[in-house]
Amino acid sequence: MEELSITECRIVDQSLCTTDPPMRSPENFEPGVDDHEGKGAYQFQCPSAGLFQCSITDLVFRMEGEGEVLYRTVPWDRRLLAQRGKRPAGPLFKFTCLKLSVCQLRLPHCEIHSEGGCDFLSVAHVTDDDSMEFLLPHETTETHVILNITGFCKYGITKEQEAPVSPIRALVLLFYQLPDDKNNSTLNVLLLPRNVDIEEVCKTRRTRNGDREIYIEKNPNCRLTPDQEYTLSTDLTDEHHIDPKEAEFVDYDSYTNYMPTFQLYLQTVIKKVNLLLEEHGGPENERIWDRLVSLPVSPTEVPSSGTTKVNFLLLDTLEELGRSDMKKFQWYLIKGVEGFSSISKGQLEDADRLVTVDRMVESYCDEGAVKITLEILRKMGLNNLADELKELTKNVKCK
Secondary structure: OOOOOOOOEEEEEHHHOOOOOOOOOOEEEOOEEEOOOOOOEEEEEEOOOEEEEEOOOOOEEEEOOOEEEEEEEEOOOHHHHHHOOEEEEEEEEEEEOOOOOEEEEEEEOOEOHHHOHHHHEEEEEEOOOOOEEEEEOOEEOOOEEEEEOOOOOEEEEEEEOOOOOOOEEEEEEEEEEOOOOOOOEEEEEEEEEOOOOHHHHHHHHHHHHHHHEEEEOOOOEEEEOOOOEEEEEEOOOOOEEEEOOEEEOOHHHOOOOOOOOEEEEEOOOOOEEEEEEEEOOOOOOOEEEEEEEEOOOOOOOOOOOOOOOHHHHHHHHHOOOOHHHHHHHHHHHHHOOOOOOOOOHHHHOOOOHHHHHHHHHHHHHHHHHHHHHHHHHHHOOOHHHHHHHHHHOOOOOOO
16 A cells, blocks of 8 residues: 655646536446556556546546556545645545546546535645645536646545535445354445445455455445434344444545445344435435345355355356456357357346346356356456366366
8 A cells, every 4th residue: 555645735726727628428448457566457548539438437538649547546645635624535546647648537526516515626636756736626517527637646536624514425335244154144334435446345345355255236326424324224023233323424434444334243044135224313214225135145054175155156256257248248148158058138137246146057057057157258268267266166066
């Protein structure tokens, strides 16, 4: 993790800059991953001039021409920001573009424009010599802060510490620790601002907890008010416990700290649970977030070979695929692979990774689901991922 020290601070008002070309929709791209420094930067190989949006981070680049852009998140130094009366309002990104072909950067924010929160945003620009300037946006849209730039290093959205409190667009993310041999399991519930990098959250959680925990994809969107207390409840009658009973949503603490806001402890195997998030002391029956969540069921015994249940290994593998690769994987299942029957398009329509795994195991049993996954991964050129799955499932037999 990199340390930032601020040796200089100044304010630049970009609203005085040259007017931007007329707004148009950017072209979406799926970033690659550049890991030559072991830091897992996103990679965008731009083919030409234009406006391009990252499908993972929602960052938008206006390009003057072709060029490679590398970008990744780095830690904020909140103490030094606080000395300037600021706090984080988005991830801090470090950028590299050797050809200097990026002329404009659009950073996603989570403010609700009609609530007035955008009026208190600025962007911290940290240079190579660790000096910092705060840039007032050239323009702020419903979703992004727009900056005209001439050079790169680190950029991140900040907000005035004394800004009035107002609701923001937020996420409820779910991470499930599978039942142990005593049927005890834990559902970790994270309340986060909408502009966090979800891939980074999943990666951090996976590094911390390994295969014991899986990400449950559920519509996460809601509105939350910073510094407001919330309560989580369920429809369960079986033995369970929620800790804590109330918790404060601290948005500015959420860009490097992906710890759970709530934890639901279960003492029996539960297949479905209805989760309800409400404002503590708020109007009765006003639901902030209400979802029916399916929880994967794990066997109570782990095979002596040390292998994990196939469903979860397959799920971990599919979670390594980006959006476009996942669509291509499902395309192979629908079209059929030699030696395997196809899965109908209707069964995979709008299917997330969990449902896709279920459909494969239902159609081919455990051993067959592993074999067709290996075959498709190799057809897609993802040989390293296939080799990892093959090693983890080498003792799998059809059940």
